[in-house]
Amino acid sequence: MWNRKKSIYVSIAVCWFILAALILIAILAPFFLKDFYMLFGGRIPSDHLDYVILGCYYPCAAFGILADVTLLKMLSRIEKDNPFCKENVEALRVISVCCFTVGLITFLGSFSYRPFFFVASAALFVGLILRVVKNVMQTAVEMREENDLTI
Secondary structure: OOOHHHHHHHHHHHHHHHHHHHHHHHHHHHHHHHHHHHHHOOOOOOOOHHHHHHHHHHHHHHHHHHHHHHHHHHHHHHHOOOOOOHHHHHHHHHHHHHHHHHHHHHHHHOOOOOOHHHHHHHHHHHHHHHHHHHHHHHHHHHHHHHHHHOO
16 A cells, blocks of 8 residues: 655656766766767757757756755655655755756756757746745744643
């Protein structure tokens, strides 16, 4: 039967997988570009596209790794039955800032490579959703602290 603990374990496993994928892609990204260019019939669409793609990917991967590690710490606290704490509010804030930063980087990259505009839109939207969830969580933490002081 599916329960909350199993869901947390699946989330942790997915986070570890994504962390490994981000690191592996960062190592292999220059080699992946050759395969990527095969989509264009083997020709490079632009002379500076390598620099644009890698110049956007590496900073985005760094922020992705930061967000993933922060999410792993947050899931660890949730697993220990401590979901409504200030540390988790801070974790949501960090992850949302990472999303906004990735959105900004890819938006700037979209001037040279148009598909990055879609990545920027998605990252900015996820950052906004996380910011709203952070505000809800912060209110819940404040209410919990207030209730803990009440006898």
